[in-house]
Amino acid sequence: MAKSRPSIRDVARESGVSPTTVSLIINQVDERISSATRSRVLKTIDRLQYKPSRLAQGLPSKSSKTLAIILPDLHMAFADAYFGEIISGIYDHAAEQDYRITLEVARRSFVRSKRYLNILDDCSVDGLLFLGATEEHRWLEDCSGSDRPLIIVNNRFPQWDLDSILCDYPMAGRLAADHLFAQGHRHIGMVCGPSAKVYTADELTNAFIDRLAEHGVAIRDRLVVDGEFNVGPGQRAAAQLLATEPNLTAIFCGNDKMALGAYQAARAMGRHVGTDLSIVGCDDLPAAATADPPMTTVRLNYYDLGVAACARMLRRLGLARSNGNAQKTADAAKAAGPSNTDAKAPGAAVPAKTHRHVLPPAGRIPVRLVERQSVVSLNV
């Protein structure tokens, strides 16, 4: 019996105008609506508690104003601080722009059914944000042809034409190297992330090694071992490092989890982190600060990364929309105003290979070193 939700027509009737007028007002395209009419309609909307149906709004534009976040099929991806921070950033920015986000986990069934494409095709979502994607996600190749925006967060696949947004891993590597060198360390090992599976893991490793080389300290290959981004493997990797090279004074770990593993390895081998052995992590997850001793680590601002990823996505969606509707972009340009459009070099040559994602490559999210107590100074 409860009267069903009011429709735009109810509002129109009750305010003595046409549905068109109401629509124009709702969508802020009300330059041309008299303020008398507008306030009257607004009042009715308020009185009737009218909420435009998202479903109906989206039908004509085929947009659900929803973004999908695709998580990798790791046991507890939802409970991971790394993903958590990124998601937080994405969520906050999306909510601000009245976008919703939905979560998907890239399980086998998800991949097999090509759900990542289907949710785009059936208009469930307007764009895809991939977190924790690795080279094992071969199926990502399917996406390179999609006409809907798609962003790989914190990894890059040079072989495919996929947009991505990254933290400044090269800088992170340099910061760690500089710090360790400055503190007098010369015998240094590294527990790296999954080599050849994650582009950014290699970026970090290479930057670290190269910078150390610039300082004149060389790291032999066997002093860089893969810790698979996890505590257990990280512990084993560190143990191996310490066993093969007992005179190591410092270890740089590709993420905080592995650094925590290294803490354990050190303890098990009778070494004291922060006095006897220095460890630098990378992430600055909450666990780093509460570790014993508090961990010196490179802070990668994942929240900001999430915000940036979402911002980029929304910008792409905005462009797509205007693109689809007309080429009025050019006309709008001269209107100037507080536009955030990417400045393009006026005479820039059109690239030979046309990329689907029109935005210029995204900048890197800045990083910084957070000094705590896991690094000893070897200087006199």
Place this chain on the structure above:
Amino acid sequence: MAKSRPSIRDVARESGVSPTTVSLIINQVDERISSATRSRVLKTIDRLQYKPSRLAQGLPSKSSKTLAIILPDLHMAFADAYFGEIISGIYDHAAEQDYRITLEVARRSFVRSKRYLNILDDCSVDGLLFLGATEEHRWLEDCSGSDRPLIIVNNRFPQWDLDSILCDYPMAGRLAADHLFAQGHRHIGMVCGPSAKVYTADELTNAFIDRLAEHGVAIRDRLVVDGEFNVGPGQRAAAQLLATEPNLTAIFCGNDKMALGAYQAARAMGRHVGTDLSIVGCDDLPAAATADPPMTTVRLNYYDLGVAACARMLRRLGLARSNGNAQKTADAAKAAGPSNTDAKAPGAAVPAKTHRHVLPPAGRIPVRLVERQSVVSLNV
């Protein structure tokens, strides 16, 4: 230039049938469609890569096939293992039934704008699942009148008519009490969850105390102190306990985080967990197993809780739909078949106060004790 996604009409035309027929086939209501037609249509669907638009499908039924998960505004709610496990369960069950989930965080703006009601009214989502809700969420009262289903996960608000689903906290309290008693402990303290804010926290505390009383061991009031479900406060609470009653041999903590805090407090006061002092947690988050020493704790299966919550939600949505469409429920009953409808006592009296959520109270999610090494046996 790219031809836009095919519509149901394209499929119909290409297969020489009407859209209705295609629709009937898509929706499995195809009892009456000749298998010849059906396979022909199916083939076309496959060839055209046709995916029905969710937006269009939902418009008539006003359903988006999406569930919202509302998280509390804690700093890093997304990164919390507790929420993570529940979300995992919800997600898995939802995906299985072709539902999507969207995430919301109950921030001030979310509450002020009554977004929790708006997303229902604007057909963004079909139902709401609240995680981590406490008595501070006074605005939940608004929801008690909603005609869309809504479930409070792992808390109960006796004062309002809100459906909830809970872990078996009374049993958890009893298990902890029995275990500690069986190991010979007689001087026991408790670090409890936020008293009077979380119904289930009090359930746990009371069950623990009562069971201990049944065993003849009384716990004075000052031996139960609030640790606010967090590490820091938990540590302080445990420290206080240990200070006021140095001869305490065991502490039961209302969740694992507080138990971890208690570990720290013990260490700081020179007591050794697992030899010198016994601690029992509650949750069995991953951190419990990796604690030093590994923590004995009551396992609350949050993944299952999530699954159950989602199942209940979907069941309610199913009922709502059939309810809305007609009273054919009765007729359908005689058709029997593998129906999962709740068996109702035939002559059951209609309850005086009509509740909006028609399902019977949900059962409790079972719990069990996981014995590790944080409890000493005091028996000879």
Place this chain on the structure above:
DNA sequence: ATGAAAGCGCTAACAG
């Protein structure tokens, strides 16, 4: 400054 009308893609009576 405002309205009429067509259409987005699907579902659901009702016919036949």
Place this chain on the structure above:
DNA sequence: CTGTTAGCGCTTTCAT
């Protein structure tokens, strides 16, 4: 067994 018809609630030309 299948097709016709009429919406679902909103947006969007195009008129006026």
